[in-house]
Amino acid sequence: MDKIGGDKQIPGEAAQTSLIVKCDVCGQQLNRRHLSSHKRLSHGKNNKSPVSIGDEAKAVETILALYLQLSTKSRNNVVKRLASLS
Numbered sequence: 001m002d003k004i005g006g007d008k009q010i011p012g013e014a015a016q017t018s019l020i021v022k023c024d025v026c027g028q029q030l031n032r033r034h035l036s037s038h039k040r041l042s043h044g045k046n047n048k049s050p051v052s053i054g055d056e057a058k059a060v061e062t063i064l065a066l067y068l069q070l071s072t073k074s075r076n077n078v079v080k081r082l083a084s085l086s
């Protein structure tokens with residue numbers, strides 16, 4: 001049996017938790033390194049105004065429709081989280 005030595009990996013997981021940032025477009029929590037690619041992938045090009053007013057109105061309706069489908073427990077959870085955002 002051969003042992004493979006000297007193959008240590010430096011644990012970087014703990015250090016990376018401090019690099020968690022919130023996407024300012026959708027509020028999703030992401031690793032800072034992935035934020036720019038997330039924005040590109042999820043929110044299109046580097047657009048400074050990610051949501052137009054018309055899209056916002058649609059988004060609000062979508063959110064409300066989804067909200068109404070939730071259980072009371074989940075609704076309370078959503079309300080709490082929304083409150084913590086503002």
Ligand SMILES: [Zn+2]
Nearest residue numbers: 023025026028
């Ligand atoms: Zn996002």
